Amino acid sequence: MITNCAPCPRCGKLVSVNNLSSISDTLNNMLRKLRIECTLCGQTELLRGNFDDHINQECPNVRVSCPAMNNKCPWIGQRNDLKNHISTCVFHQPPLVVAEIAAATKLSTKDLLSKQPISFEEKSYYEECKEYYHITGKPLISIAEEVFDNNIELKSSSLKIGIDEEYDIVVKQIQVGSSILEAEIPDKLESNDKQLRLKMIYQSITDKLQEEFGKMKIFFLFMGPIKSLFKIQKYRTEIKLNPQYNRIYDRDYNYWEGPLHDGRDRGNKPYYCPIGWKRCSLYVTDKFYEKFKGWCICYHGTKFSNGLSILLSGLKPAGIKVYGDGIYATPSVNYASHPRYSEIMPIDSSHQKTFFKSGKYLQFILECRVHPNNIKQTDKETLSVKDGTTIDSNIKNEDIEWVIDDRNKTIVDFNDPDSSIICTGLLIRVTDNHPGLLPQSQWWFNSHLCDYKKCCALGIDLDSLEGQRQHENKCNIIYE
Secondary structure (H helix, E strand, O other), X not given: OOOOEEEOOOOOOEEEHHHOOOXXXXXXHHHHOOEEOOOOOOOOOEEHHHHHHHHHHHOOOOEEEOOOHHHOOOOEEEHHHHHHHHHHOHHHOOOOOHHHHHHHHOOOHHXXXXXXXXXXXXXHHHHHHHHHHHHHOOOEEEEOHHHHOOOOOOOOOEEEEEEOOOOOOOOOOEEOOOEEEEEEOOOOOOHHHHHHHHHHHHHOOOHHHHHHHHHOOEEEEEEEOHHHHHHHHHHHHOOEEOHHHOEEEOOOOEOOOOOOOOOOOOOOOOOOOOOOEEEEEEEOOOOHHHHOOOOEEEEEXXXXXXXXXXXXXXXXXXXXXXXXXXXXXXXXXXXXXXXXXXXXXXXXXXXXXXXXXXXXXXXEEEXXXXXXXHEEEEEOOOOOOOOOXXXXXXXXXXXXXXXXXXXOOOOEOOOOOOOOEEEEEEEEEEEOOOHHHOHHHHHHHHOOOOXXXXXXXXXXXXXXXXXXXXXXXXXXXXXX
């Protein structure tokens, strides 16, 4: 479009928009009758005047969205693939009718209030879920891995909801204390129907909806076979802190330059000092160094709430699969700290200050161990870093992404010693100003960085951060 003036594409003479006039109807009709070819699908003899209709309604190679895009379906593909997609799209299924559950139960709380004490494992798990809820303001959402596995027949399945007060609601089961509601999905539904509906519910729970659940004091929501929940709860009770291996990594604490050589076998990948971070070590298993001899150390950046929920309910493999299926990790703590991977959380609530007494911003990173045989691929960074920018002086940008074999599991339990990747600790960084002002974070500004929270969880307006950076504001790491 010509804004003021521009050269004519034929003669080069500068012309102004004021010198241009609309073409006549006669000429326009002649142009509409021209025969053209669609460069997307190759169809010829198309009338130019009908080309928009061809693109909007007929062309098989045009990229289109799923009709269920308003239900949060992210699919975009060619029109000729749309029919196959719709046949399996969980967002395109009819919604789960709550009345089905109510009609199947027809029970009242008066008849079903259980006075039988819940197990130690279950009680401990619910207390942890409550703490998660109090810190984040959102319920812990958990789903059994069987729901995602089409090779497993889902014989029984339930919805289980925890509410942080005692309510008088029509449900199948309530436990004394907090209200734990359990509703069984009707048996008349086929296994595939149960899976599709549970997937639809799980994938439609947005951050906004979780916040609304939080306002309703819902602190926990599980979908799937109850026996799977019991398994999760059993694992959680076995998670213990291992404070003798807590560490602060900095020059005045624990520090080394280059690869660590302390006689311990950490596989075929070097281990560099994660300077600036404090590790809270987790107990994984007895005889740790015997079982995990030769396993490499890597990092998985995560949102503040996700870091807690991963430990409570497992890790889903990557949704954006740049290098294929698997769990994405990195040997560089500096790379994992980018706000696309590790949320920058302002410390403002009283519950957060219970754990992080001073400082203004917080980040979480999971410290993990993985056997070299489970590293399917190493590849370059995926943050569009500008040429000549160094992310980590110890690791090349071309080798900074690891893809870990998820063994075809939809949810991988980080705390199961038999998993392909395990979590050995939580790395925490607390700062007195935004961590984007730290010297080791300056590479962020030569990579993808945006204000869209679901992409880059900056915890601050990007323009405000840029302003502080231009004024050379400082940031310090706090180790209290």
